[in-house]
Amino acid sequence: MSLHDYPRPDRRTAIKWMLTAAASLALLDRKSLGAAMPPVKGYGFDVNLNRDYQPGDFWALTFNDAQRRTAAALCGTIIPADDQSPSAASLRVHDFIDEWISAPYPDQQKDRPRILDGLAWIEGESQRRFAGKFADLEEAQREKICADICHAPDARAELTQAAHFFERFRDLTAGGFYTTPAGMKDLKYIGNMPLAEFKGPPLEVLKKIGLA
């Protein structure tokens, strides 16, 4: 069977890791928003798989109103509406990101301080450069802030950390967006429906890849 490329520590290790991470963050930077203790209960080992779930169904969410506004605006700048699909903000991908950073699992806990600190940096930068909240800026102003941090190898040295935040936030926004029905439609994924037969790739596909 194919394996996913994610580390999978056992639960005991995970909890130990979480406690250590939270403690060391607190020591390193007492102002870090990420140092807040996460909830410790996940969805468990036996949960009804036939239900539809929403962020907040299993663990408490984190964002306050200000953080939610910043995250929504950033989602909208990374994936804006165009003629093929709506924006990530209008699909509430920021709520998914809130669910993600609030989850008790090791991978998500690792993202928590980076995302919360990153959102704070975005707000600080927005105030410093444009004297306003990120969500209230003109789209062009938001894009200016993002342009400085959108590619870590090109970012100025003092912006490296912000660029790593942006990279992660963009990946989360993309994953959150393209898994929605509207996002899947945007990519022209047309599966997940019963078919009478499976014929393989159509001729135009075979031609394009040099096999017909």
Add this chain to the structure above:
Amino acid sequence: MPLISAIDAQAMYDVIVVGSGAAGGQTAYTLTMEGAKVLMLEAGRDYDPVKETPMFQDNSVAPLRGIATPEKPFGFHDATVGGGWTVPDEPYTQASEDPQRQFDWWRARMMGGRTNHWGRHTLRNGPYDFKPRSRDGLGFDWPLSYEDVAPYYDKAEMLIGVYGENEGLENTPDSSPGVLQPPPAPRANELLARKYGQSVGVTVIPIHRAVLTQRQDHERLPAKLHPNNPKAQRILAKSMSERAACFWATPCGRGCSIRANYQSTTVHLPPALATGNLDIVANAMVREVTLNAKGLADGVIYIDKTTGEERRVKARAVVLAAGSCESVRVLLNSKSAQFPQGLANTSGLVGKYIMDSVGAGLGGQIPLLENLPPHNEDGAGGAHVYAPWTRYKEQLAGKLGFPRGYHIELGGGRTMPGMGTGGGLQRFTRGSFGKQFKEDARRYYGSFMHFAGRGEMIPNEDSFCVLDPEVKDKWGIPVLRFSWKWSEHETRQAEHMVKTFADLISAMGGKVVGSDPRLSGVSGSKVIEKGGRIIHEAGGAIMGPDPAKSVTDHWCRTWDVKNLYLTDGATFASSPDKNPTITIIALAWRASEHLLAEMNKGSF
């Protein structure tokens, strides 16, 4: 499933079967179809794939968009209940703190065990695989040959339903005519791998998978499988007629509510229950096998997890089919004056020679697959093709630097978007965002492929399990402590895997994702997956021709106790690159026929 509760078990059965997965399912099926009264004990809860399988849920309705977590290691919608590499309240321990010396033990706690979620890859061992020591002097030969098992492979494939093609390749056996179902058409990425694989020595052919591409022939097959047994034929015909063919949607790892793929819960257990000869108790955690005064197994002691009470049940014979290491654990915990080191362990080999498949993987981005016209690539919910090992001659001549082979599982393309979709694009897009990012995501969607090697591990003295002297599980049962070591046979093979994948990605005109193993001086010990991660757990009670050097004979019967059988992977004397499930099923069928014959002879 129509189960019974612990208090309703009969006073006496013909056979107790511990476990309900591939091994337990086949064992109970064969025994009950032939009239034996069987009690099956499953450590997990009842599970009904027809009712519980999430068939069309997309990732947006799952927590965290369905991504893998420690509580659902194959993703939220995966058909694993109560387990994974961690089972609540049922720990295991490691002898070493070094991750390379540890074994990660996968267990499910549900009816049907891991057959509910497995990859459905159904590859037979070939003639070389049963006689590896004769071929290269390493490991152990099995005390049986391919010819001994071939009829059972045919029967098992006809029963569960397998698609594939006969290619006549060396040590990659053909099935008998009329056994296989037609393979599905390859996808675009699979066709590309087939075309470009040739230049790097990778031969891509249809894979064999336990998925119905057409309805089973319920008029012909039952008579072939159960000649002279009209009742069994009738029951099987009904069960087969109730299974639908694949409708080309939803991943098999979620299980299948239309019973189009093989799971013990949809293929083995329904007909076995229909005989009226099978009782199943769920949440029954077996602790030990009990012996009578003559030294024969006479039953088991288990913990009813619903009440915490200890219970005894009795039978004329006992079959352990709990998953290799769990069966080993039951033996080691069955201590008596006659067997102070654990039951059936006079050889001292119970727990020795545990194995997994060698695993290593590499991803690539293939420009030819960018911007393809939209088309549906879901297919049979898993692979349509793979590359078997073909380099037997150069390997035997010592030209490769490692003694045993591996096959390649590959995939990618326009699968249902998940958390990884649109992620990690920075290195291709120089960090685009906004409308440009949406264009980039459309371009790159479907252009990534992944290659995974699954190779043979040679059993070694450093990979074993024992009872932990202190730690017990919630039920007071001593737990296993694992020791593990990959040898150079495996690490060199893993290195060969990733370099071959990189060559194949290049041949396809693609780019390796991550660091290129050809440039970075990669070492096999870095790229090899941890022991247990491929979940092809085997060994621990190996079969052999000599009671002093093996735990069971070639019928999977323990040398020490003649009415005690092991029908899971524990008896495997080697761990060929072929995924173990079909061999487990074939050997369980063969062992069960032997058990029936012995019982009818009055041997126990």
